[in-house]
Amino acid sequence: MTESYMSRISVLIVEDSPSDAELMVLKLAEEGYEVKHRIVEREGDYLEALNDEPDVILSDWALPAFSGLGALKLLKERGLDIPFIVVTGSIGEEAAVEAIRTGAYDFVLKDRLGRLGQSVRRAIEEKRMRKEKRLAEEELRDSRQEMANLMDNIQGMVYSCLNDRDWTMTFVSQGCLDLTGFRSYELLDNSVVSYNELIHPDDRQYVWDAVQAALEKASPYVLEYRIIARDGTIKWVWEKGRGVFNSDGSLICLEGLINDISERKRMEAERERLIAAIEQAGEVIFLTDRDGEIIYVNPAFEPVTGYTKEEAIGRNPRMLKSGKQDQAFYQNLWDTIKAGKTWKGRMVNRRKDGSLYTEETTISPVLDGSGRLLNYVAVKKDITAQLEMEEQFQQAQKMESIGRLAGGVAHDFNNMLGVIIGQAELALDEPGIDEKLKAGLNEIRKAAERSANLTRQLLAFARKQAIAPRVIDLNQAVEGLLKMMRRLIGEDIALTWLPASNLWAVKMDPSQVDQILANLCVNSRDAIGGAGSVTVQTANHSFDETFCKSHKGFSQGEYVCLAVSDDGCGMEEKTIEHLFEPFFTTKEVGRGTGLGLATVYGIVKQNRGFIIVDSFPGKGTTFEIYIPRHEEQLAEQKADKPEPSEKGKGETVMVVEDDPSLLLLISRILTGLGYRVLAAASGEPALAMAESHQGPIHLLISDVIMPGMDGRALAQSLRAERPKMKVLFVSGYPADILARKGLVEEGVSFLSKPFSAPGLAGKVRKVLEGNDE
Numbered sequence: 001m002t003e004s005y006m007s008r009i010s011v012l013i014v015e016d017s018p019s020d021a022e023l024m025v026l027k028l029a030e031e032g033y034e035v036k037h038r039i040v041e042r043e044g045d046y047l048e049a050l051n052d053e054p055d056v057i058l059s060d061w062a063l064p065a066f067s068g069l070g071a072l073k074l075l076k077e078r079g080l081d082i083p084f085i086v087v088t089g090s091i092g093e094e095a096a097v098e099a100i101r102t103g104a105y106d107f108v109l110k111d112r113l114g115r116l117g118q119s120v121r122r123a124i125e126e127k128r129m130r131k132e133k134r135l136a137e138e139e140l141r142d143s144r145q146e147m148a149n150l151m152d153n154i155q156g157m158v159y160s161c162l163n164d165r166d167w168t169m170t171f172v173s174q175g176c177l178d179l180t181g182f183r184s185y186e187l188l189d190n191s192v193v194s195y196n197e198l199i200h201p202d203d204r205q206y207v208w209d210a211v212q213a214a215l216e217k218a219s220p221y222v223l224e225y226r227i228i229a230r231d232g233t234i235k236w237v238w239e240k241g242r243g244v245f246n247s248d249g250s251l252i253c254l255e256g257l258i259n260d261i262s263e264r265k266r267m268e269a270e271r272e273r274l275i276a277a278i279e280q281a282g283e284v285i286f287l288t289d290r291d292g293e294i295i296y297v298n299p300a301f302e303p304v305t306g307y308t309k310e311e312a313i314g315r316n317p318r319m320l321k322s323g324k325q326d327q328a329f330y331q332n333l334w335d336t337i338k339a340g341k342t343w344k345g346r347m348v349n350r351r352k353d354g355s356l357y358t359e360e361t362t363i364s365p366v367l368d369g370s371g372r373l374l375n376y377v378a379v380k381k382d383i384t385a386q387l388e389m390e391e392q393f394q395q396a397q398k399m400e401s402i403g404r405l406a407g408g409v410a411h412d413f414n415n416m417l418g419v420i421i422g423q424a425e426l427a428l429d430e431p432g433i434d435e436k437l438k439a440g441l442n443e444i445r446k447a448a449e450r451s452a453n454l455t456r457q458l459l460a461f462a463r464k465q466a467i468a469p470r471v472i473d474l475n476q477a478v479e480g481l482l483k484m485m486r487r488l489i490g491e492d493i494a495l496t497w498l499p500a501s502n503l504w505a506v507k508m509d510p511s512q513v514d515q516i517l518a519n520l521c522v523n524s525r526d527a528i529g530g531a532g533s534v535t536v537q538t539a540n541h542s543f544d545e546t547f548c549k550s551h552k553g554f555s556q557g558e559y560v561c562l563a564v565s566d567d568g569c570g571m572e573e574k575t576i577e578h579l580f581e582p583f584f585t586t587k588e589v590g591r592g593t594g595l596g597l598a599t600v601y602g603i604v605k606q607n608r609g610f611i612i613v614d615s616f617p618g619k620g621t622t623f624e625i626y627i628p629r630h631e632e633q634l635a636e637q638k639a640d641k642p643e644p645s646e647k648g649k650g651e652t653v654m655v656v657e658d659d660p661s662l663l664l665l666i667s668r669i670l671t672g673l674g675y676r677v678l679a680a681a682s683g684e685p686a687l688a689m690a691e692s693h694q695g696p697i698h699l700l701i702s703d704v705i706m707p708g709m710d711g712r713a714l715a716q717s718l719r720a721e722r723p724k725m726k727v728l729f730v731s732g733y734p735a736d737i738l739a740r741k742g743l744v745e746e747g748v749s750f751l752s753k754p755f756s757a758p759g760l761a762g763k764v765r766k767v768l769e770g771n772d773e
Contacts, residue, residue, distance in 0.1 A: 562624075
C-alpha cells in the first residue's frame with residue numbers, strides 16, 4: 001500500500017457525541033490521515049452505511065438507541081472484513097473480553113486517544129495483508145485446480161465429495177495418508193471414518209456454514225480449520241474447493257484440495273508473539289538494511305527520539321547524531337558489525353527537538369542460514385534519567401562530605417573563638433587601656449567574630465546549626481525584613497514585595513529567613529551591579545507525582561514558595577551546576593566568601609525543602625525556595641518583654657566547662673557582672689561541689705558534651721535536689737549532635753559558642769528572670 005493511499009481513509013463512526021466523534025477525526029488527521037467520515041447512532045443508519053464498506057469502524061460501546069456489541073454482531077452477520085475498533089469512555093473487563101471474542105479488533109479509551117492512530121493504521125494494514133493473502137492463495141490454487149484431478153501424488157489431499165453432513169468422499173488422492181493417517185479407501189464412502197469425523201468438533205459447524213454460503217453464490221470456498229489425524233495429532237489445514245454444477249444449475253459434487261498448514265500456523269503464531277514483544281518493548285528497537293537504511297522501528301522509538309515511524313523509515317540513523325562522538329567511534333562500530341559481531345556501547349544522540357539523550361546500545365547483524373547478511377538490528381535503552389539520578393546522588397554525597405567536615409571542626413573551633421572574643425572584650429573593659437592597644441584588641445575581636453560567622457555559615461550549609469524552629473507566617477517574617485533588604489541592595493535597585501494572600505504556615509527558625517533573604521539580596525545586588533530591580537514574592541504550591549516526574553528537582557507535596565528575582569547578568573548552566581558548593585564564587589577576590597548560597601542551600605535542606613534556580617545569561621535570575629507546609633496553626637504573638645538588666649544580683653551560678661581557657665573566661669565575665677561563681681571542669685566535681693554548697697544555686701551553665709557525665713545528665717542530677725535551679729546549655733557542637741541530646745527543641749535555653757561577653761550577660765539575665773523565649 002502506498003503512503004498516499006494510506007493517508008486517505010473512510011471511517012464509519014458509531015457515536016452519540018458529535019464532539020467525541022470530531023475528536024477521533026482530529027486524532028486521525030494528526031496521524032497524517034485524510035479522513036472521510038460518517039457519524040451514525042441508530043441501527044438503521046448503521047446498516048445503510050455498511051453498504052459503502054468503510055475502511056474502518058469506530059464505535060462507542062454504549063449508546064442510547066444502539067450498542068457497540070449490536071453493531072459488531074451486525075457487521076459479522078454481513079460477513080464484511082472491516083476492522084471494528086471500540087472507542088469508549090470506560091469498559092469493564094467482561095465487556096472488553098466479549099468485544100474481542102465477538103470480533104472487535106481493538107478497544108481504545110477516550111482519554112487515551114493517542115493510541116487511536118496506531119490502532120487504525122495496524123488494523124487497515126492487517127486487512128490489506130489478509131486481502132493480498134487471499135488473492136495470492138486463490139491465484140495459486142486456481143492455477144493448480146485443473147492439474148488436481150490428473151496428479152494423484154500432488155502434495156495434500158485432492159478430493160471429490162458429496163455435499164452432505166459427512167462430506168462423503170467419492171474420490172481421495174493418495175496424499176490423504178500423510179494428511180490424515182488414513183488411506184484413501186478408508187475414507188471413500190465413509191468405509192472406516194467420515195471426513196466430518198476428522199474435523200475438529202469446534203470447527204465442524206464453521207466448515208459447514210462456510211461451504212454452504214459459497215455454494216449459494218456459486219463461488220469457490222477457501223477455509224482454514226483443524227483436523228484430528230489418526231494418531232491424535234491436531235493439524236491446521238487449508239482447503240480450497242468449489243461446487244460442480246449441472247447445466248441446469250443443480251449441484252453434482254464438491255471438489256478441491258486440502259493441505260497441511262500446521263507449520264505455517266506455528267510460524268505465524270511465533271511471528272505474532274515476536275512482533276507483540278517487540279512492539280510492546282520499553283527499549284527502542286529498529287531494523288536497517290545492509291546499507292544502514294531504517295526499515296522498521298517499534299513504538300518506543302517515537303517517545304525517545306521524537307521522530308514518528310513514518311519520519312524514520314527510509315532514513316539513516318545518522319539523523320540522530322549529536323556530534324558528541326568522533327568519526328573513530330562510528331568507524332569502530334561499523335567495523336565490528338560488518339565483521340559479523342555484536343557492538344555494545346553508550347552514545348549521546350540528539351532528539352528531533354534538538355535535546356540530547358544518552359542511551360545504551362546493542363547493534364547486531366542478522367544473518368540467514370547460510371551466513372549471508374540480511375539486516376542490522378539495534379536495541380537501545382534511554383539511560384538519561386538514570387545518569388541524572390546518579391549525578392544527583394554523587395553531588396549529594398559530595399555535599400554531605402563537606403558538611404561532615406564542617407561539623408567536625410565546629411566544636412573545637414568555636415571554643416577557641418569564644419576564648420579569643422571573650423578575652424579581647426575583657427581586656428577592652430580594663431580601665432586606662434592604651435588607645436593603640438585598644439585598637440589592636442578591637443581588630444582581634446572583629447576578626448574572631450568574622451571567623452565565628454564563617455563557622456555559622458558552614459554549619460548552616462551542613463544543616464548542623466542549632467535552630468529553634470516554630471510555626472511562622474512567611475509573609476510577616478519577610479515584611480519585618482524589608483528595611484534590612486533595602487539597605488543591603490542600595491538605593492539604585494528597586495525592591496518589589498508581592499505577598500500571597502492566605503499563605504500557608506511553615507515551621508522553621510525565623511532567623512533562618514533572615515539568612516536566606518540577606519544572602520539572596522546580596523547575590524542579586526552583585527549580579528545587577530548598578531540600577532535594576534529585585535522582586536520578592538510568596539505563593540502556595542502543590543505538586544503531585546505526575547508533575548514531579550516531568551519537572552526535574554521538584555518533590556511531591558504542599559509547599560510555601562519564597563521567590564527572589566532580579567534583572568541582573570544571569571548565569572550559565574555550568575555556573576548553576578556549582579552554585580551551592582561552599583567557597584564557589586564568580587565574584588572577584590575580596591567580594592565574597594563563597595558561602596552565601598551554600599548557607600541558603602543548607603537552611604533549605606535542613607527544613608526539608610528544595611531550591612529551583614532559573615537563570616540565563618543577560619536575562620536575570622530567579623531563586624524559588626520551597627518549604628513544606630505546616631498544618632499547625634500560628635501561635636499567638638506575645639508582646640515583647642522589656643530587656644532585663646545585664647548586671648547580676650548576687651545570684652550563685654555554677655559553670656561546668658571542660659575547656660580550661662573557656663571555663664576561666666566565663667567565670668571572669670560572670671564574676672565581673674556581680675555573680676557568685678562555682679566553677680567545675682566536669683560533671684563529677686560539679687556534683688561534689690553542689691553537695692557541699694550550703695546555699696542555693698540559681699543557675700547551672702553547662703557544656704553539653706563533656707568527658708564522663710554530659711550536660712543533660714548533670715542537669716537532671718542537680719535538679720533532683722534543686723528543682724528551682726535554672727539551666728543554660730552552651731556548646732560549639734553542631735545541631736545534629738545537640739538534637740540527639742534534646743537541645744534544639746523549643747523551650748530549651750541554649751547559647752551557641754562562640755559568644756560575646758554581652759551575649760552571655762544578656763542570656764544569663766533572661767534565663768534567670770524567665771524571659772528566655
